[in-house]
Amino acid sequence: MADAPLMVVDGAGVVTGWSRAAERRFGPATADALGLRVMDVLAGDTRRSGGYGEAPGGLRLEPLAGAGWAVWAADGTRGSGTRGSGHDDAVGAALLDVMFSQARVRVHVLDPDLRLLRISAPTSADTHRAGNLRGKLFRDVCAFEEPERVEAFVREVLRTGVPGVDRPFRAARGDVPGGRRTLALTAFRLQEGSGARPGGDGAVLGVSVSVVDISEQVGRLRRDAALDAVRDGVGGTLDVDTTCRDLVEALVPDYADVGVVEIVEAVLRGETPDPGPLGLEVPLRRAAYDGIGQAAHPVGDVRTVAPGTPYHRALSDLRIRVLSLDDAPWADADSARAGSLRRIGAHTLLVAPLTVHGAVLGLVSLYRCGDSEPFTEADVPVVSAMASRVALGIDNARRYVHEYTIASALQRRLLPQSTAPQPAVETDHLLLPGGDAGHWFDTIALSGARTGLVIGEVSERGIHAATTMGQLRTVVHALAALDLEPDELLARLYDTAARLAEERAQLPQSDPLNQEPLAATCAYAVYDPFTETCTVASAGHPAPLVVEPDGAAYVVGLPVGPPLGTADRAPVAAVSLQLKEGSLVVLHSNALRGHAQPTSGALRQALLPTDRPMGELCDAVARALPDDSELRGAALLLARTHAMPEDRYAAWELPYDRSAPATARRLTSKTLADWHLEGDTGDATELIVSELVTNAVRYGSPPVELRLILDRGLTCEIRDGSTTAPYMKYAGAVDEGGRGLFIISQLASLWGTRYAPEGKTVWSEQAIPGGET
Structure with missing residues (x-):
């Protein structure tokens, strides 16, 4: 007897040990053979080994302690390659009997008509079942969802002799309502002389098909793929609604048939949620819905959670729960939602609260319907990781909304709330919604019935932009009261900006204001109704557009100075221009420069005819401008000039x-x-x-x-x-x-x-x- 067996096989028929003699006899190297099924080795698995193995003759089995078998060459050698005798063939048949009676892999032997000849039966119950199934078509044995595809797969192996390995198919699961199994099929053609190659002369006897239930593996891969989809596709935006939509799009339909996200209404306004369970009186807004059927409540609907429902319990104890919907005793408490779930055939609910630091932000409800696999407790850890990531993304978006709301309110308070009527100038403004940049403008009444027109832009965002904007606006007002010419006013504004930049540079390195240098632009114009002249100077800001009453337009030929806060201090020059009665002077943010062309720009087209009310002109500009993210928060100051009555x-x-x-x-x-x-x-x-x-x-x-x-x-x-x-x-x-x-x-x-x-x-x-x- 040799010192070592050819191979070692566990109780499931999987190779766990492989010798050099086995390499010489069967072909596959050790790294390739480990993990193979012994039936694949004996049948000659070309996809794994690259060649065809020896016949099962000349082999001897010995049971191992515990579970498994040692496979020896019958002649006691380490695989000399000699063919076995009739006794050896009997031992090979014994090996097959063992595999059919004790292996956990279900093996089916089919005749050329794909009728069942033999099936592995490890238990007595299986033996009785196997006897009842003998002679039936294979497509009917496992209750496949697509029997035609299964039969086509097996017949292809039968026709070509090329093995088919681990081909997945779906089958119904009779013991679980709404459940399905995923079965992996491996098929080999059976010929006279089991080592015959495809296309050989041996008569075709039938086909061997092994069936392995890989539902758990498929479920695990499905959960991992869903978690990866959430990690990759959710949380990349600072918008609560978008984050919620990204979540349901990542999960439906690959992981859940229906996904619903509901957010606490106060969170959408940027308010900080209170820690602890959510009270019954706190409203939630449906932020996202995706899946089959019609929702009980549309997206945007705001309502409180009905007491006694699993949704309320999840918001009370902050636990994820999986529930069967076959018997829903809470249906009367929320009849609209329960009715909707019955209509779409939902059989399982997985509900998860969205929490951050113990504070509730919202609720995620996932449903599986029809013949989909039901949710199990194995889904809870995965959904918990999803909920944590989504809650963090929503909280980040909430913080941004909170800061944006404060910054927007502060910026609005820094802009002129109303404009005093003047006999020689009509003014109005347009501030495009959205954005958090420091776009600002002003109309200043000057001595001698003159009017100062100011527009500026700060490169920062949020509260810092509002702070800088407020400082510059205050300085401009103070300097304008000194009756300075536009170029003189901007020269002093440069000095102020330089002092502010120096103060910012002295802040600690950790201070956010020290992370970005001060940079701003400003244009200042003064209109004199007695001479009907407008004098303009600019510090890095686009020159204004002038639209005359007859529709002729031009951009003021203005030498633009460097922006405020920069080291460049080139002299600023002012330009005076004579205006016709009823001309429009358009001062605008830098983002609108491309739309302020004098011939084809959207601003000029929207402002014609020029004699309409100022509010109507601003509305026309708002309609003419595209919905572009770069234009959000941009400002426009419009002035129509007249001679002094x-x-x-x-x-x-x-x-x-x-x-x-x-x-x-x-x-x-x-x-x-x-x-x-x-x-x-x-x-x-x-x-x-x-x-x-x-x-x-x-x-x-x-x-x-x-x-x-x-x-x-x-x-x-x-x-x-x-x-x-x-x-x-x-x-x-x-x-x-x-x-x-x-x-x-x-x-x-x-x-x-x-x-x-x-x-x-x-x-x-x-x-x-x-x-x-």
Whole structure:
């Protein structure tokens, strides 16, 4: 007897040991043979071994301790390759008998008509069953779902002799309602001389088919594939609804027939959920649904969970549960949902709460229907991992919504809430929805009935963008009150941005503000209704578009300076342009640059005709722009310019002598009477005019001009040819002069000085009683 057997076979007929003699005799190398079924080895498995093995003759079996068999060469050698005698053939037949009676793999021997000749029967019950099945067609033995495919597979092996290995087919599972099995079939043709090659001369005796139930393996692979699909396809977005839709799309129909995700309504608004079980009064919104049939409640429906249902229990104890729906005692508590489940034939429910740190975010309900495999407890760990990942993605999206809501509210509060009507300029704005960038704009009332138009953009996002936007907007307002020209205002805004950037650089490295340098753009324009000119300067922002009343359009030829916050400090130049009556000045965000072309841009087309109401023009622009993610949050400031109405102002050139104050008082009194502004307002205005003209004659140079403007208030302007600035003095008790500007400051709401190349203008503004103009 040899020192070692040819091979070792376990109780299931699987090779667990393989010798070099077996390699010489049967062909496969050790690495290839381990794990093969002994029937495959004896039949000559060309797919695994690459050749055809020896006949089963010349073999001897010996039982091993425990379970299994040792297979020896009958001549006591280690596989000399010699053919066995008739006695050896008997031993080979004994091996087959053992395999048929003790192996756990179900083996069927079929005749050429595919009728059952023999079936393995490890137990007495199987033996009785095998006797009843003998003579039946193989397609009817295992209750296959597609018997035609099974029969075609076996006949192909019978015709060609090429073995078919581990071919999966589905079969009904009689003992589990709605369940199915997956069976792996391996088939070999039987010929006279079992070692005959395909196409040989031996007579075809039939076919051997082994059947292995691989339902558990298939289920495990199915669960692993579903978990991988969730890991790969869910959680990549900061949108709660999208995350929920991605989940049901990843699971339906490969893992579940129906998938439903319901989210706590407050979570969708970005609110932080309370820890602990969910109360009955807390509403959930159906965020996603996918699968067969019609849902009981549509996506978007908001309702509370009915008490006594498995959904309520899952939200109460925060446990995943698998339930059979064949007997649903809770159906009366939620009749609409129970009726929907009956209509789609759902037989199993797997319900999982979505929780983060003990707080409930929502609920996932998965159903299997019809003849699908029912959910089992083996699905619970997999769904638990899915729910944890999805809950984390939803919580991240909730946090983003929370921060976005705060940032959006803050940005909206920083934008002008309303625009005061002006006699010479009509303004309106458009802020496209979505996005969290710092797009901002403003309309500023300036002295002399002028209007400042501002638009800017901050490169940051969220709350940081709102913070920077608020700082820059405040600075622009403060500088505009100084009556600076647009280029001068932006020059000082560069200084402010540089200081803000320096402060940001001094923050700790861990501070989010220190992670990104300050970068912003700004365009500032001033419209003067008396000259009908608009002066514009830009710090890195696109030049405005001008659309004239006849439809002609052009982009202002503006030298754009560097953005705010950069090291480049090139000089900023302002451009003045003459506007026609009724022209539209369009200041827009950088994202709208491509739509602001003067000939074919969407902005120009939407703004024609130009004489429509401003709100209607903004609505037309919103409709014309595409639904593009890059345009979300973009801003547009629209201004229609007019000349100053002649009945709202009066102007005179005064003599440059001592008679000028008296002349100014007389002209002022008459004009105020025409405007019905007499009494205290008239007296105060005459005193202001007298003091301003006196200073111009005493300290200025000709020409001296007086202009009264009835605009947001009553404005008095004195222009002279000197650039010397007046300043307020506080006169002593016995001083004879020095009280002029102090008196003006007490009588007027505002006063100041603005400069021009030809001199200066000192102005004061008074509020009109009752606010009427």
